[in-house]
């Protein structure tokens with residue numbers, strides 16, 4: 077019997093219209109856990125590196141995490157992985173909500189799509205019955221609208237539906253997959269779903285999941301629940317509001333946006349508006365938010381209620397969470413009511429709320445600079461809000477200039493030329509980032525931005541505070557119950573960290589400390605993404621309920637796998653290294669490992685080179701970021717070593 081996982085994947089070949097239920101190898105669960113870990117292994121094994129993201133040979137994998145659907149609080153992530161049309165590297169993007177637990181209850185750990193359907197289809201998974209159904213009547217429909225229509229058609233109101241909108245159908249490089257209570261948005265995975273001809277995947281499951289040691293497991297789950305309740309009553313003092321509590325940043329509850337509006341850039345990562353937040357704005361935004369926010373909502377088996385249903389008069393209700401209420405607002409130099417209004421349309425179209433507004437602001441910057449002209453933008457309204465709606469419609473339909481912009485700011489700039497490249501200034505590995513421009517280089521963030529395989533900072537950071545606490549008392553207070561540290565030395569790193577002087581950025585944390593901090597943070601994210609735990613309860617916030625010391629017991633009692641901290645650390649390293657190898661095979665080089673050019677005002681080329689050198693060494697990689705044969709051997713990745721050697725990526729002198 078398999079515990080925690082179902083032990084079966086669904087293999088769907090869209091070209092042939094075939095469906096297979098395939099038993100998986102429990103040995104791979106021991107090595108890679110599940111979720112992102114086993115999906116990375118499948119992509120390594122089955123997608124040759126020359127494969128174009130829009131080739132029928134590319135796979136699109138919807139995976140549950142190893143603990144999804146069990147009573148472990150907040151273990152509900154669907155991990156979607158494939159190859160990104162935007163970065164051309166491996167993409168993995170996660171969504172919360174209810175989809176992954178439902179898939180587990182239907183009896184599957186993953187759904188693996190290959191091939192391409194000649195017609196638009198949707199997939200209906202109802203326990204053992206799996207159908208590929210015609211979706212021609214859903215063409216052009218919004219993602220939320222599609223989910224409703226599918227549920228009605230199936231007469232199954234409890235089906236969980238993941239769907240794409242027009243953007244995915246038209247292969248917009250920043251198209252998302254929407255799922256009612258969440259979305260998987262980054263790196264263009266919705267475009268791959270559209271390319272494969274899948275409009276939606278509906279799931280309903282009624283089976284059980286086996287737990288190896290139920291009493292022990294339930295005790296741990298109850299401890300987590302109790303801790304969440306206690307932690308919520310005790311926000312961390314001295315940090316910005318979104319980092320004080322747990323969960324995905326509580327943007328639907330919070331009204332105070334002084335920190336975001338003051339510190340993040342407006343437009344296409346263009347300017348900071350330090351004087352924007354006033355008493356009047358606060359009152360106005362409070363009124364706006366309270367009038368459209370109908371209900372706070374949670375994902376499966378979580379008390380946190382990070383999302384909300386939003387209802388703007390005259391348009392249909394939708395779900396929002398996190399920072400998206402501000403991404404459109406700030407990109408357009410506009411107001412919160414505009415942000416809530418355009419986000420509804422964007423959600424139905426299915427676009428990433430980080431990339432889409434930035435691409436539109438980028439286009440308007442090019443227009444102001446005369447690089448794009450009226451000829452490129454015929455009929456565009458004169459006001460900023462009208463222009464955003466106009467551009468959004470053009471992009472998702474790939475009409476006129478929208479066809480160019482639909483490829484994201486990096487590729488659009490290449491196509492437009494005439495100096496447009498200089499305006500695509502907020503990308504890492506060809507992908508739009510949060511619009512930040514900061515003063516002094518932060519060595520920890522430099523490493524995370526440069527080397528993260530997720531190419532998205534919020535999926536790397538967490539655990540270690542973002543900046544020092546001003547007083548010794550505050551530091552002591554923070555450290556006294558900081559049991560999550562993998563080693564006591566991290567407390568000292570924090571105790572000694574100052575705003576100014578010898579122990580401040582960029583030379584403190586030191587290079588060695590920075591490597592250790594990044595390694596710890598990254599490890600926690602890789603574990604979460606394998607288990608399907610929401611980062612909002614683990615790797616993202618300070619002092620979360622899940623950590624390296626209690627995770628092994630969760631895994632052992634749920635799955636029966638004999639797990640300890642060292643083995644779990646090794647499993648996370650294995651997946652992290654394998655993912656790097658997947659990307660190296662697809663052409664990733666050291667030259668790609670850099671933050672956006674103007675992310676920090678004060679840069680330190682020598683220090684940055686040293687940070688990269690030492691971090692690579694720390695990871696067991698050579699100075700080009702390629703894992704050494706020895707480190708691959710230690711991680712049971714000899715098959716990777718052989719492949720990289722054959723391709724000349726591991727150089728002979730390294731052997």
Ligand code: SF4
Pocket residue numbers: 150152172173322323324373374375376378379380381382383610611612613
């Ligand atoms: S913490 Fe928030 S985002 Fe995470 S599972 Fe809970 S409700 Fe969902």
